[in-house]
Amino acid sequence: MRLCDVTLREATQMPGREYTVEQTIAAGKALDALSLSLIQAGFPATGNHDATVTQRLAETLETDVGAIARARDADVDAALDADADVIEVFVPVSDRQLQAVLGASRQEAFESASEAIDRVRDGDARPHLTLLDAFRTDAGDIAPAFDRFDVPITLADTVGARTPSFVAGYLRSLAELDVSLDRVGVHFHDDLGVATANALVATRLGVDRVDVSVASLGERAGNPALEEVAVALETAGHETGLAREQLIPTCRTVLDALDESVDPRTPIIGEAVTAHESGLHTTAMLDDPATFEPYDPETFGGKRRLLFGAHTGRGGAERLLEQADRNPTEERTDALLDRLTESEAPVELDEAVAMAEQL
Structure with missing residues (x-):
């Protein structure tokens, strides 16, 4: 074909x-x-x-x-x-x-x-x-x-x-x-x-x-x-x-x-279609990205974006602390959630892990 x-x-x-x-x-x-x-x-x-x-x-x-x-x-x-x-x-x-x-x-x-x-x-x-x-x-x-x-x-x-x-x-x-x-x-x-x-x-x-x-x-x-x-x-x-x-x-x-543009939610090539902020989604995707995506965007030259902010739940915060080699105690988890909520905009994975490393 x-x-x-x-x-x-x-x-x-x-x-x-x-x-x-x-x-x-x-x-x-x-x-x-x-x-x-x-x-x-x-x-x-x-x-x-x-x-x-x-x-x-x-x-x-x-x-x-x-x-x-x-x-x-x-x-x-x-x-x-x-x-x-x-x-x-x-x-x-x-x-x-x-x-x-x-x-x-x-x-x-x-x-x-x-x-x-x-x-x-x-x-x-x-x-x-x-x-x-x-x-x-x-x-x-x-x-x-x-x-x-x-x-x-x-x-x-x-x-x-x-x-x-x-x-x-x-x-x-x-x-x-x-x-x-x-x-x-x-x-x-x-x-x-x-x-x-x-x-x-x-x-x-x-x-x-x-x-x-x-x-x-x-x-x-x-x-x-x-x-x-x-x-x-x-x-x-x-x-x-x-x-x-x-x-x-x-x-x-x-x-x-061609000086053309597409809506951010355009399938495959829109900037938003491989971005995830939902607490349930990002928590699962930290362990297995395929949980909430139909294909690996990197296969086609794209990039997955996991975002963390006000919608991040306790599970997501605990995973971030684990990635930062920090024990996810209740105190650290609460502190990280507060920092994420106070952010002006959702932050990407690297920045979220950096926040966790400071706790």
Whole structure:
């Protein structure tokens, strides 16, 4: 199973965002540390920004760099001129989008895609195919694409309309139509708040590729969060191929490069999600951190923070005294609790132990 990062392209589609070329390249270089399968750099046909970013990253990164293109000669040529390693041709396939976006039949869309794929190959790049709005298209109309095209094919839930149960049923329907799911990629949007869940369901069923984005950056509600998908898969025992210890630092570096921020309670990368102050939690975690956490944040380059203050109970104070090599008498325990309560803010473990050492 491969993870393809779409942060650089998707983030630029958010309203009010005008990243500079240098910002985008800095984010791309940071992503290179993760050993992703593919970094989708942009849509070169849209202008100089995406063309320049794609070309400079393709010249620089170890990871393969991708560009997207409509099934048009000019789009493909722009991606080829930008030296993309992979060019992802995309066409709409649902009845609604065929009529409103393309004004053509599904057969005509496939013919255009076939010509574009040939053009990509002639230009010495590797072609992929993305089918827009695939999850609102009957599986029977999608399955023939896997016979017709001998390239990796990504199915897009373009408007974020589907939920995990539907995704599972849809992929099983494709499998019953003799589509090998190890040829399928998936691209989800988070409009219903289930993009990451959809991605995880798809991986469980054996798809080849999942598109992800740092902190879900992307148009509308964004895409499956890279950090959420990666940690969920690794925690469940699935190999992602990522440099795990670089995950959290890289995501934060990407956000800094793009001048983006996240709520402190954002899963995996928020500053507050690995901080614990509850007396019951911290007492237990001094002995066994896994008591109240789903994964060791250090595995992914993060840091656990145990905080002590007014919420610290007697058990926690006694553990701190033990760590400070002090006998946890009732008098010392009361004194430490008083000091912790009087602190202007909760203190971290090292400072709390230092307080205990003074008693």
